[in-house]
Amino acid sequence: MTDFNPNDVGVANGNIFGLPYSLDDSEIVIIPVATDITCSFNKGTAKAPQRIIEASLQVDLFDINLDKAWENKVFMLPVNKKEAKQHKKVGKIASELIAKLEDGEVFNTEDEEILASVNAYCNEINNHVKQTALAYLNQGKLVAILGGDHNSPLGLIQALAEKYNDFGILQIDAHADLRVAYEGFEFSHASIAHNALQLKQVSKLVQVGIRDVCQDEVDYIKNLKGRITTFFDWDIKAQQFGGKTWETICDEIINELPQKVYITYDIDALDPKHCPNTGTPVPGGFEYEQINYLINKLVESKKQIIGFDLNEVGNSDWDANVGARVLFKLCNFLKKSNL
16 A cells, blocks of 8 residues: 555556455455346346456446545456356347247247256356355455446345345346346346345345336235335425435335345346436436436445445446446445445
8 A cells, every 4th residue: 555546546456446356465366257147138247247347447446435435445356258258158049049939939848848947057156156255254344346237236135145044135227126037047137135035044125226126026916915115206295396405215215124234236227318328227216326326325324235236337447437436436335334
């Protein structure tokens, strides 16, 4: 740190935000998951980890919510280019299956075998993420995921379930992601919340900003009788139109969460002007600072953030620019929550 000037130009030293920390130095480790295998609309989010690390050099290292934010010892593991190349190949196969479904075709025996192989491959990715996360958690480090599509964090959530007996998930998202094996993919981006809820350690799921949902998902929420609380975007907006403040709504959201909280942040929760190239954009959504306000209030409530993921950032300069700033804030909130 003696030679590091947080006010100077960001230097491409291989680490996120140009921070001068090694893996051994780090208190927060970011695992990149460069895959969008099951993406059912816009491909490209697999490129997000690399695009964000490049854009992160433009982020100024002052944060109003964390004093001397540049002293937050964050290290991002490098993107494995060989793995990313293989993910892309499998993603192409998955896209061909999705195209058949969209054309109204019924899978034949060969298609079913291919689908099973894709599911097995995605399960291997999840297991690898889980074991990688556990290795760093067992060293006393905090761990985060940078996707990729929204299946990216399942391995981390599974790892945290081995460390904590009880925690909640704060899902910031345009979609409920409660589909069961959407399009046949067990680890679909549209199934992450459903898959996370298979862990008994996840005692509560609080969803914020949901505005694109199917009837089965609405029924699923009702049938779990309080294990899921969903703050739909249309309800939030209606309340605000009627004079209710975002502060009051944030307090209600936080009150639904247990003491330990994992944050899963799908960038499509934001207004699409912030993330036009995300995997599945939806009209409506939040301003960037609205979510920062919510998470800062969560930190100030003295509930503990135990990890996070950021996913579905699009493959463009603008999306990466916004994604890098969201990531910076998330890292600093995680640090502040664990001081």
